[in-house]
Amino acid sequence: MDVHGAGRGPEAPWKSMSAEELENQYSPSRWVVRLGAEEALRTHSQIGIEATRRARATGRSLLHVPYGDAKGETLDIYLPPEAPEALPIFVFVHGGYWQCGSKDESAFMVEPLTAQGVAVVTVAYDIAPRGNLDRMVDQVVRSTAFVQKRYPCNEGIYLCGHSAGAQLAAMMLLTDWTKLGVMPNLKGFFLVSGVYDLEPILCTSQNAPLHLTLEDAQRNSPQLLTALTQPADPTCQVLVIVGQHDSPEFQRQSREFYQVLPAPSLRPETLRRGGWKASFEELRNVDHFEIIENLTQKDDVLTQIILKTIFREF
Template sequence: MGGWWDMAAEELEQQYSPSRWSPRLGPDEVIQAHLAAAAAGTQRARAGAQTSLHVPYGDGDGEKLDMYLPTDPSGTFPVLVYIHGGYWQCLSKDESGFAAPSLVSQGVGLVAVGYDIAPKGAVLVSGVYDLEPILHTYVNDALHMSREVAQRNSPLLHIAPAAPAAAACKVLVAMAQHDSPEFRRQSREYVLALRAAGWSVSMLDLAGVDHFDIVEKLSEDSYILTQVILNMTLSA
């Protein structure tokens, strides 16, 4: 029996699109129904349970959680930690408290965890995007990769067409002047492949650095790559 790598792209997309497998409604309708039900259920839970909402657990704007407590939380009680789905692109903790009423009535607390969702952008620095050449080098003496494994884990070979939800996800591919010609070739080819698939991608060829200090210099405030990363993250 084959694995996912034997599937055609259309079949693989079908397998990883849960909305296409619901017998209740069509793909678009079942998503909208789920969003509505989850949001309405969460509002009911907030109105009827003892809560502590929007509690920060990190520095990010989305790094907050909601706590739904049993009626008598004076002692210890079990807690269900709920981390919402949505393929890291949609939903939030504000649609994640719907299970609270049935739990808190039995003395079980619910913590709905929020987190920063994608797109958040990607910075790829002096990377290897096609692993197959490594099979023929000393690097593979320790890795023992087969050709199948190399192909399965090569980003260059698994570029999905950019969906509308990914339009705001900006990708930066950075390479060093003194990277090897093969590293530089791979960076250029990955950029071209991403662009061909509709991704928003740019390339940064950094002069005067090698494969190592291209990242070491991120400790410097004035370093161009540091500034680019700050611009990407702060404007997201």
Template sequence: MLQWEIMDKDELERQYSPRQWSHRMSGDEVINAHVTSLKAGTETACNITQTLLDVPYGQGEDEKLDVYMPCITSAECPLLIYFHGGYWQFLSKAESGFMAVPLVSRGVAVVAVDYSIAPKGNMDLMVSQVRKSVVSIIQQYSHIRCPSCGHGPLYRLVTVQYHSSDQREIALHNSPIQLLQQLKVSSATSEIVVAVAQNDSPEFRRQSEDYFNALKSLGMKVTFEDVPNTDHFNIMENFVDSDYYLTQLLLKMMGKD
């Protein structure tokens, strides 16, 4: 039996509530500070980049993306695709341009993707939209590298409380760790980084370790980064800093070190 299966409802909820594990401030404060930080970073990105906003990647109302491009671009300019977190319930592409702040100066474009968050969107819809966005971006920029980055270390979604067997089944078939056997990517060419915050919950950290080990067992080129002095929120907020370890790692992966 897995550890999460023997937890009572209150403990399970505590383990999967990232705001309760920050050492910097209270739960409400860390959420408010997180949103403020992301908005400020995105505003800065809008001021220093060329932007293409609300670019459709599908027919749905929420199927749009924002592109942040260096002021001077080249045909080989790499492009990073970013998928925001928010526990499927909040945040959007409007707060997701912050990663462009240190990247555009190194000749990297950033694409922030929107999808239909709950309650408007269900998990099947969200996953289909994410897949659709990637296909659209790769079709348009097939000549350059398009790595992706996302926020939220839930790789086994059935650990979250669901109210019906249908919801549980949806969570199961959309769990990243369940989908690994379907990967068609060459382990020789794909590089994956699983990063977790030092002050994330034990369950979030365990899920990240399990996912890393599952990828490694398949022969994928994967590394595990345990980022010191961070929680679930500033592990992403710090991407506005060009000297941040994960920023430097990202640039290295794109050949921009």
């Protein structure tokens, strides 16, 4: 299959790149300047493991809670010291190119958020080769529905995904929740350093364990589909976020995804039929991994963006 000649048309910038350049653009660790590529990946995992260990040791947590029947369909719930029935819930979907990572090394943000009264949920899903992308999307859908059913009086569910997790979280913009018999109280999306058009992945080594076809990639590309959707709640915010030191392709993907989100109408009589309340942020002086690692810090820029969004302080 000639993937360079298929899909979105010849205008897509990645289609003029060589195989070597595409591999480079879609290998985030190669763009880290503070560490070598392997050390960056190792450090990211270590920071996540340590943050998760602290969260489990020092806070109130419910671990490995099943949201489905399969072995890997579990999530961790971290509760604030004072946890009323009605509280905001931050749901995190980890990255790892759909083939590595886990909820057991993803609790970066637990301490800063729970200290401010926000519950945090980290979601497990079946990474490749055990799971395929359609299954992963379905698992994130069902985990989100589970959170709503378990905490029906929540003050808002805020979905956050990093890298591959941002693609999975963005697919929730397209979900027909009526099929699950529940409408999650979605108030915000934080889509961090994501991939929203999966077609370029077909041309890289990242696809080896995924076995994506062109049809798979198009079916799971929010970039191609989200412009057709409308929010159930016009106050729901979508924040598309990327690091200054992400690769140019990751930066392009984030900007173009933000641009396809239909904007709400400014006319009061049509506001409820408007589009997504979206914004774009490029965070200075962070790479693909720091942007999430720094969520362990209460004064981090992204931590503060998350808290201000949840508590509507803008």
